[in-house]
Amino acid sequence: MSTKEWILSQHDGASLYQECFYDFEKHAVNPNPAVIQIENPGSFSITQEDLAGAGPYSQLVVEIPAERFDEIAIAWCKSRKLQGRLGGPVGLEWGSPDCDLE
Template identity: 55%
Template sequence: MGSDQMNVFFELTWPREFSISKGITRDGVIDNLAVKIPADFMDDIAIAWIKKRKLQVAVGGPVGNECGSPDCPLGVRVLFLPLNPLK
């Protein structure tokens, strides 16, 4: 990712598979660009992005110094289980 706060840059090094498609207007302007990558690779990118931007609260995770948060001074990671697990 670049250091520019307003943009995100993807660099895929040695991707296993990919495809790129684009939509072009009549004026020859690209109006969309799609990159297809394996879902598990996108999962890795998404998790890294959430950690880098400290967006855990947006996806229901711990924040601040709570146990399980990346900012927790104890470095403790907690596994959260449902209160009434399905049998």
């Protein structure tokens, strides 16, 4: 069984989640891929073609406001506890995913 583990949920644009399957260790970092769900994007394009000899090619390009992407990136880093890799706090400091204050 699985459920969506919302990392950042916005009702008016881009949101981020991971599918949460209950077969991985409870305190382990969710190993599933990140999913960005975008409602009413500024613009988007989908390209699909068959390149001769190279096989199928597809590309999805979606535009979202930079500020929204900042929110997604910060939420992802906090969710994955990556602040130590980014040179930031690594304990219970304000801004840490382990800190109770928001």
